Amino acid sequence: MTDMPPWDAADLARRLAENAEAVCRHYLSAGRRHGGYWLVGDVHNTPGRSLYVRLHGGLDGRGRAGKWTDGATGQHGDLLDIIRESLGLLDFRDVADEARRFLCLPQPQPRPASDRGRSDAFGHDASPQASGTADAARRLWAMSGPMAGTLAEIWLRHRDLTRLTDLSSLRFHPDCYYRTDADSPTETWPAMIAAVTDLEGRVTGVHRTWLARDGRGKALVEIPRRAMGDLLGNAVRFGTTSDVLAVGEGIETVLSLHEVMPDLPLAACLSSAHLAAIMFPPTLRRLYVLRDDDPAGDHAVAALMARTQEAGIECLVLSPRLADFNDDLRYLGRGAMRAILHPQLAPQDVARFLQPVAH
Known part of the structure; x- marks a missing residue:
């Protein structure tokens, strides 16, 4: 046999x-x-x-x-x-x-x-780990510089994101190549570069957000956001995960929670498919899932609920009042964000992570 x-x-x-x-x-x-x-x-x-x-x-x-x-x-x-x-x-x-x-x-x-x-x-x-695109992603990450004082910082502040220190997974490239497809001419645009990492912290890919020349919007190209490298199971991470982690799709969405819960570890998975497939750290005991208000987001939540139940991890869903948490932050404000999140958190995490809003 x-x-x-x-x-x-x-x-x-x-x-x-x-x-x-x-x-x-x-x-x-x-x-x-x-x-x-x-x-x-x-x-x-x-x-x-x-x-x-x-x-x-x-x-x-x-x-x-x-x-x-x-x-x-x-x-x-x-x-x-x-x-x-x-x-x-x-x-x-x-x-x-x-x-x-x-x-x-x-x-x-x-x-x-x-x-x-x-x-x-x-x-x-x-x-x-062996992938040409992963190697290219690591090269782009190495060629990118600190975000502070760049168009990437202007872009994030334009999304009402202000807690931008110690975001080591974000960098800036002033002239990042862009092509719509293989037959299109190559352009260069400023871009925010985000590192996609595995559970050991190794860079396996990058996510690029091409920006307008003044940083106050995305570049006027057909597909202003793209990821490259080995993405499955990995994520753009903010903070060090211990027993609690919050995961969502978009970088700006998860950073919106950072505004009122700066000590909560976060991970942006970049799409609903990759959100459903994120690898769980071995120390994880409770997972918060940031739900986007669309069918694909609902499918990702359902998949994570099933996976966490099988792994013995508590899974709690955080739902925005508007389309996503960045919309809540921008249009409703930090006080409303705190009020929206408070009843959805485990009681011990309210005291541990949810900071009072002074403005």
């Missing part, structure tokens, strides 16, 4: 489906999200709209996340098929290895170098 790998095809497909948007952004990067679907030209990542991937299961119980159909050819399948076709893999072992690498799961056993040739041709090895 041969040894079975620790995750079979059905389990790998399920895990990929739980992170369907992250899978699509990585392997079908020429596409884009439209509502609850990812649209792209075909399984070979050609620009277009004929292939659609379901990002979430239907509320009526019909349809499953990760299932896709190409309306032009009639092809259909799951996300393992997307990995196989987009990378041109033939052997299922290569497909499974690539899926485990993407999900940061351990490989079942070392493979001979001759048997790994096809995967290596695509710039990967078995280590989840």
